[in-house]
Amino acid sequence: MQTSWGDQSPVIEAGGNVSVTYGLDEERVKAILMEQLFRKLRDSSFAADERERRLLEQQLQAVSAKLADIEGSYEEELARRKAADAVLEQLQGQLPETQIEKAQASLRQGDTAAARQVFHAVAEKAGAAVALAAYQLGQMAEGDLEYAEALRQYKKAVVLEEDNPEYLLAAGKMAIDMAEYKQAQEWLEHLLDIRETRNEDVDLGKILNLLAAIYIHRDDYRKAEKFYLQSLEIGKKILGEEHPNIATAMNNIALLYTEQGKYTEAEILYKRAIDIDEKKLGADHPSLAASLSNLAELYRKQGKYMEAEPLYKRAIGIDERTKGKDHPNFTASINSLAEFYREQGRYDEAEPLYKHSLTIRAKIFGKEHPCVVTIMNNIALLYKERGEYVEAEKLHKNALAIYQKINEGENSETAIMINNIAVIYSYQMRYTEAEQLYKRSLAIRRKVFGNEHSDVAESLSNLATLCKEQGEYHKSELFYKYSLSMRERIFGNEHPSVAMTLDNLAGLYGK
Numbered sequence: 001m002q003t004s005w006g007d008q009s010p011v012i013e014a015g016g017n018v019s020v021t022y023g024l025d026e027e028r029v030k031a032i033l034m035e036q037l038f039r040k041l042r043d044s045s046f047a048a049d050e051r052e053r054r055l056l057e058q059q060l061q062a063v064s065a066k067l068a069d070i071e072g073s074y075e076e077e078l079a080r081r082k083a084a085d086a087v088l089e090q091l092q093g094q095l096p097e098t099q100i101e102k103a104q105a106s107l108r109q110g111d112t113a114a115a116r117q118v119f120h121a122v123a124e125k126a127g128a129a130v131a132l133a134a135y136q137l138g139q140m141a142e143g144d145l146e147y148a149e150a151l152r153q154y155k156k157a158v159v160l161e162e163d164n165p166e167y168l169l170a171a172g173k174m175a176i177d178m179a180e181y182k183q184a185q186e187w188l189e190h191l192l193d194i195r196e197t198r199n200e201d202v203d204l205g206k207i208l209n210l211l212a213a214i215y216i217h218r219d220d221y222r223k224a225e226k227f228y229l230q231s232l233e234i235g236k237k238i239l240g241e242e243h244p245n246i247a248t249a250m251n252n253i254a255l256l257y258t259e260q261g262k263y264t265e266a267e268i269l270y271k272r273a274i275d276i277d278e279k280k281l282g283a284d285h286p287s288l289a290a291s292l293s294n295l296a297e298l299y300r301k302q303g304k305y306m307e308a309e310p311l312y313k314r315a316i317g318i319d320e321r322t323k324g325k326d327h328p329n330f331t332a333s334i335n336s337l338a339e340f341y342r343e344q345g346r347y348d349e350a351e352p353l354y355k356h357s358l359t360i361r362a363k364i365f366g367k368e369h370p371c372v373v374t375i376m377n378n379i380a381l382l383y384k385e386r387g388e389y390v391e392a393e394k395l396h397k398n399a400l401a402i403y404q405k406i407n408e409g410e411n412s413e414t415a416i417m418i419n420n421i422a423v424i425y426s427y428q429m430r431y432t433e434a435e436q437l438y439k440r441s442l443a444i445r446r447k448v449f450g451n452e453h454s455d456v457a458e459s460l461s462n463l464a465t466l467c468k469e470q471g472e473y474h475k476s477e478l479f480y481k482y483s484l485s486m487r488e489r490i491f492g493n494e495h496p497s498v499a500m501t502l503d504n505l506a507g508l509y510g511k
Helices: 026-044 050-068 070-090 097-108 113-123 129-143 147-160 165-177 181-198 201-217 221-239 244-260 263-281 286-302 305-323 328-343 347-365 370-385 389-406 412-427 431-449 454-469 473-491 496-510
Strands: none
Touching: 026 050, 026 070, 050 070, 070 097, 070 113, 070 129, 097 113, 113 129, 129 147, 129 165, 147 165, 165 181, 165 201, 181 201, 201 221, 201 244, 221 244, 244 263, 244 286, 263 286, 286 305, 286 328, 305 328, 328 347, 328 370, 347 370, 370 389, 370 412, 389 412, 412 431, 412 454, 431 454, 454 473, 454 496, 473 496
């Protein structure tokens, strides 16, 4: 079912000029986005498989981002409607004139159905207009967050006009959203070749940013950093040093630096992004909350708890005021603070936050939704650290059972849950059971990610620790060295996980 964006009439401005609103204003956009949000929340509870669940979660994030910037969302959809109107004008002669005129009139009143019918009719024909119609159908589908249909139409447009930059960029972006990374890379690299010869900087920045996202997915941080930095410099030239988009770009690079353990560089960028957001967006904007939370996470990783806590609380305050306590972003914020408290052993402060987040998410998503399972796992980790192993094991197993029920097959999330149960067994000296689960988790991660991934390195390190605890020092050394070399290749020599593995290896040699 397609979303209708309104039915308002054109507005007559002073002087008699007609300004077409296409049935849109900011309040109407906000209402439709809220409708999409809760429809996606409902659908995500009934996802048929892992791929569908991840797609729905991406769409939920997209809706949240649109809600965080209503003005921008309104302008984006208005531009999409205007473009569709212009294309309808170009299609004169492809279909009966009355059909085109009816579609234009309906579109200007806020109804996109007739325009879609025209585009579908043209897309089924032959000739130069087919690609243009398919692209417009993709644009409308993307606006309604119907990603699978959008990608289908973009693919058709690209096949028909393989050197069209506009089609390639839209198709590449949507392929990333649909996790079709290989196809996305092919389209974007072809587009990069085209753009570099034409020297069109705006689109070049977008291409580089999207390619960086692909390389992050592959744990290739060096290439991702290269593309992000190039994109940032292009953005600064076009938008200036203090545009909100520049703050977003800085956040992306800072997140990458955090993953690499480049904490000093990450902190500088986070603080700069916060300054821009406060100056340009105000003290109560969701983008500012995200930047504050990211900096808090960085301080948490460094053990700077005094600096981190007020940032977490400030981010939570912004999310509560702008989105309310029943919004998914608010539950994510209080979950982050709970994780912060748990890490410090402040269990009595962490537990009520976890349970509050669990209650809200269960109410919104239902009790058998993956984001509910995530909180169950976090509570189980808290129980484990308090030494309440029976309760922790029960909760982990319950979470795993729910996850396996709503997803076919095993995936990266399943591997995490199995690994957590193995840790509990290891703490209880149930080594045989722990080893079986660690190996099962490792096998899943290799199947999902291949042999060269940070999650695979973590599994190898866990097996090394288990072997050390059982006195199997030679096997432990092999696992630690394998994990160490992998982490050095992925993160570089200065990453905290590399330091931790070296420390574990030194402890082994001490034994």
